[in-house]
Amino acid sequence: MIYLDTSVVLAQLLAEDRRPPAALWDERLVSSRLTEYETVVRLHGRGVWESHGEPARELLDRLSLLELAPPVLERALEPFPVPMRTLDAIHLASVEFLRSRRVKVSLATYDSRMKGAASALGIPLEPLG
Helix, strand or coil: CCEHHHHHHHHHHCCCCCCCCHHHHHHHEEEEEEHHHHHHHHHHHHHHHHHHHHHHHHHHCCEEEEECCCCHHHHHHHCCCCCCCHHHHHHHHHHHHHCCCCCCCCEEEEHHHHHHHHHCCCCCCCCEE
């Protein structure tokens, strides 16, 4: 299973210079409900919801979304091995929640801080090219 953070979703939707490999979308994908919120807010903030809203909904519908349940949020309140931003802590707490349930999961992200924190936690990183 591959956990996508918002950086990967936005890279795909906004056709940025770096985009995930096409094969990624054939995998079993999961993310936090937070990714849905972050994606919609950022698309509105860039003024591209009219053109990107439908593709965003289609992409988000392909993901299994973890709810922001108390066990996830409680983990986000605990210390991490490196300083974390709030939303990143929630994403990593979501991955940790899955791992605590013995789900084999890797993280797909373009964010260097997230990569460093994931490595410090022993979370495998998905190669994005």
